[in-house]
Amino acid sequence: MSRPLRVAVIGAGPAGVYAADILTKSEQPVSIDIFERLPAPYGLVRYGVAPDHPRIKQIIHALRRVLEKPQVRFIGNVDYGVDVKLDELREHYDAVIFSTGAATDRALDIPGVDLPGCHGAADFVSWYDGHPDVPRDWPLTARSVAVIGAGNVALDVARVLAKTADEMLTTEIPDNVYRGLAASPVTDVHVFGRRGPAQAKFTPLELRELDHSPNVEVIVYPEDIEFDEGSMAAIRESNQVKTIVKVLQDWAMREPGTRPRRLHLHFLHRPVEVTGTTEVEGLRTERMELDGTGNVKGTGEFHDWDVQAVYRAVGYLSSPLPEVPFDHATGTVPHQAGRVLDLDEQHIPGVYVTGWIKRGPVGLIGHTKGDALETINSLLADIDGVELDDRPEPDAILRFLADRGVPFTDWTGWTRLDEHEINLGAPSGRERIKVVDRAEMLSVCRED
The missing domain is CATH 3.40.50.720 (NAD(P)-binding Rossmann-like Domain)
Known part of the structure; x- marks a missing residue:
């Protein structure tokens, strides 16, 4: 050639x-x-x-x-x-x-998902990560929040919602994200997984990190710690599943602490409806039971949760x-x-x-x-x-x-922006502070 x-x-x-x-x-x-x-x-x-x-x-x-x-x-x-x-x-x-x-967020086909206050996790992640194509403000007005999903993204969303803004200030979050989190009145974040603890899709590292905040109490409910034959097989076959289950069992058995905010992990709850008329007023779930294979079936028992916001973390698309x-x-x-x-x-x-x-x-x-x-x-x-x-x-x-x-932009422009963000963070001892506005990003990248 x-x-x-x-x-x-x-x-x-x-x-x-x-x-x-x-x-x-x-x-x-x-x-x-x-x-x-x-x-x-x-x-x-x-x-x-x-x-x-x-x-x-x-x-x-x-x-x-x-x-x-x-x-x-x-x-x-x-x-x-x-x-x-x-x-x-x-x-x-x-x-x-x-x-x-x-x-983008995979759809969740239940009534009420179009109500104001029901958000896609991907949109929230883009906001707190300073994506230039999303609004600068986010409606953090709920005291109690539901997060639907049992993967790492659900845990990320729940952790960022539950932590105090000052805990996040050491990271690269833009100033608008810090101000938004600082104004949040949240006290309780509820994470809902449709299946049991042995079927959760998050990793041990992500799970353990939930308990590292001095301001967030992680709560697991003993009645949610259930296993069937399929669950036991998964535990035997995977050290990762074994570790996740052990952590959850330990948390379910401990006495509640006194940290000011609470992050609740719920298993065997299938969301069936986001309730409300003009905005989110609650979440209805159906209690599930394991069917012997690690899958679940409905029990016909429903629970209504008093939440004012719902985040869907059921997968990207x-x-x-x-x-x-x-x-x-x-x-x-x-x-x-x-x-x-x-x-x-x-x-x-x-x-x-x-x-x-x-x-x-x-x-x-x-x-x-x-x-x-x-x-x-x-x-x-x-x-x-x-x-x-x-x-x-x-x-x-x-x-x-x-x-x-x-x-x-080109690689030279990106290195200018990279250095600029690092310099923005240096006075406060942070690794960087992200530039959010696209026009400002371009201005820094293309300056002579």
């Missing part, structure tokens, strides 16, 4: 960056542009991880090393489908890899992409080993997918790397021995965007 393989990656979160990393380590010479809708890279690591989880944010260091490679170029503040179309990308690149992730096939039932792009398929299940030449939009919003970083490896192997197999067509030289895409009036 007379020139490097030119690849566009759409999405600068872990999935896209890992795909680029694997490509750079192949024997194939490559030139990779990673496009991102936001001015800053890192995707959900920057805008989906709770600010009091600095350990998880260390992933950014590994992602940065990839983005600093000479074969890789970051192009931020470019919205695929708005600023550039698929056909336009295919004119400039031999292959396009979509890695746009999953950032990917959004459709213009000009790309999409399976609305699964929230994924149809593919075969990462090759995007058209309506006739034929591979669209040069178009690939990886990450959550490929497999759905499940799995951890290791799964994301495996996804990327499969996709890159397919891409490399497709171009093996193929003479590459002529393409415009690499900087042509930058002139194309500039001519279209797109105020794109």
Whole structure:
């Protein structure tokens, strides 16, 4: 081949960056542009991880090393489908890899979810993580709050709601988030899981962190600690499940403490209705029972909980992409080993997918790397021995965007913004304070 393989990656979160990393380590010479809708890279690591989880944010260091490679170029503040179309990308690149992730809330189909005061967890996470495309204010007026879900996102949402604002002030939260949390009158946060403790989807680290706050009492109810044959099998087969169950059992047996705020963990409660007329006034749940397999069935016994806000944390969902096939039932792009398929299940030449939009919003970083490896192997197999067509030289895409009036950012601009945020946090001993406003982000990125 007379020139490097030119690849566009759409999405600068872990999935896209890992795909680029694997490509750079192949024997194939490559030139990779990673496009991102936001001015800053890192995707959900920057805008989906709770600010009091600095350990998880260390992933950014590994992602940065990839983005600093000479074969890789970051192009931020470019919205695929708005600023550039698929056909336009295919004119400039031999292959396009979509890695746009999953950032919206999966629906919860029960009455009352449209009432004011019923929120999607993804929206709340975007608010407290300083996402530039969400409102600066959040309605934190409830004294008692329900969080529906038994995964890590549900625990993140519950923990941020329950903690005092001053506890969060050591993190990177923007000033508007601190002010919002400081004004919150919350005293009780209730987390509801439909199945039993052995079926919870959170990790031991996330669970234990709930009990680290000096201001939040974690309460588990003995009547919710139930196991059937399927639960016992899960405990025997998984050290993670065993650890989670042990922690929950210990908490259920201890005497209540005197910390001023309370975080209640409820299991075997299925939400059936958000109640209220003009706003959230309560949550109704049905008591469930284990059926012997680890699944549950209803008992016909209902409970009404006095809450003034409800947060749905029942899973993330990917959004459709213009000009790309999409399976609305699964929230994924149809593919075969990462090759995007058209309506006739034929591979669209040069178009690939990886990450959550490929497999759905499940799995951890290791799964994301495996996804990327499969996709890159397919891409490399497709171009093996193929003479590459002529393409415009690499900087042509930058002139194309500039001519279209797109105020794109680059890696140098991001390093300016990164340093600016770090400097904002330094006087108060914080690692950084995020810049929230998109115009301000762009101004810092693009200053001469």
